Amino acid sequence: MPSNSKKDKSIGSSFQAQTKYRRGSLPSKTGKPVASYKVYANPLEVDALPVPALKGGKGLWKTLASGRASIPEGGRLKQRDISQILWATAGFTYGGQRTHASAIPLAGVETYLVVQQVEGIFAGVYHYNPREHCLEYISRDDPHKALQAALLDNADIDACAAVIAYTGLPSRIDDGIKSRAYRYLYLEAGAAAQCAMMATIDLDLSASVRAEFYDDEFSRLLQIDGVSEFPLCVVTLGT
Ligand SMILES: Cc1cc2nc3c(=O)[nH]c(=O)nc-3n(C[C@H](O)[C@H](O)[C@H](O)COP(=O)(O)O)c2cc1C
Numbered sequence: 096m097p098s099n100s101k102k103d104k105s106i107g108s109s110f111q112a113q114t115k116y117r118r119g120s121l122p123s124k125t126g127k128p129v130a131s132y133k134v135y136a137n138p139l140e141v142d143a144l145p146v147p148a149l150k151g152g153k154g155l156w157k158t159l160a161s162g163r164a165s166i167p168e169g170g171r172l173k174q175r176d177i178s179q180i181l182w183a184t185a186g187f188t189y190g191g192q193r194t195h196a197s198a199i200p201l202a203g204v205e206t207y208l209v210v211q212q213v214e215g216i217f218a219g220v221y222h223y224n225p226r227e228h229c230l231e232y233i234s235r236d237d238p239h240k241a242l243q244a245a246l247l248d249n250a251d252i253d254a255c256a257a258v259i260a261y262t263g264l265p266s267r268i269d270d271g272i273k274s275r276a277y278r279y280l281y282l283e284a285g286a287a288a289q290c291a292m293m294a295t296i297d298l299d300l301s302a303s304v305r306a307e308f309y310d311d312e313f314s315r316l317l318q319i320d321g322v323s324e325f326p327l328c329v330v331t332l333g334t
Contacts, residue, residue, distance in 0.1 A: 185202075204263055219235045
């Protein structure tokens with residue numbers, strides 16, 4: 096864990112205390128309509144993904160018992176694996192809800208895919224559009240250098256075929272003074288990352304969750320401002 100002595104060491108406990116709900120002083124709801132997910136007006140290109148399988152697999156108990164994080168060892172991923180993992184982590188259920196647990200009906204997190212080695216998908220940075228189950232191409236630059244520089248503990252990045260990145264938009268959480276928005280975003284991203292991990296285990300692929308990155312560098316890679324929308328965590332994917 097990098098140390099930063101200038102930072103307020105009590106910020107965590109202060110955040111927790113200041114966002115407590117107390118009887119008799121709950122924040123009022125704004126009732127303001129919120130966007131359900133990000134829509135890119137002019138993506139460089141839109142790549143449809145194969146229809147995800149909604150049946151089959153190892154079975155939940157077996158998947159849970161099968162393993163946890165594992166380090167990618169190189170090799171390419173298939174487009175249909177990426178499709179399955181993206182659906183599992185951030186797609187829609189039969190009932191029109193998100194696959195991961197979410198604090199608001201359509202979630203406060205967005206999902207991006209940084210591609211290095213995936214059959215049928217060019218290297219670059221993509222936004223996952225859950226409604227259309229497609230990828231919106233937002234950068235054609237080779238992401239390898241920026242990815243390697245942005246992630247701490249980046250030893251396995253060369254061997255990693257793709258990275259899923261989750262970002263949070265606190266303005267999505269319709270909570271009056273927004274006191275709980277950040278709590279919800281962290282929880283949602285964790286839930287989404289866990290769904291991605293389960294999918295990769297089911298597909299006999301490798302994945303690990305990372306939350307150690309240089310925030311501003313990662314924001315630049317995803318072309319987000321880092322303030323109204325910021326990175327929360329990533330899942331590295333490989334074979
Ligand atoms: C929320 C979260 C964030 C993590 N961030 C990092 C990270 O940035 N770098 C890292 O090497 N491991 C990180 N890990 C740990 C790895 O994902 C993995 O769990 C670890 O390498 C140990 O593997 P194990 O779960 O099989 O014990 C994180 C795990 C979680 C749940």
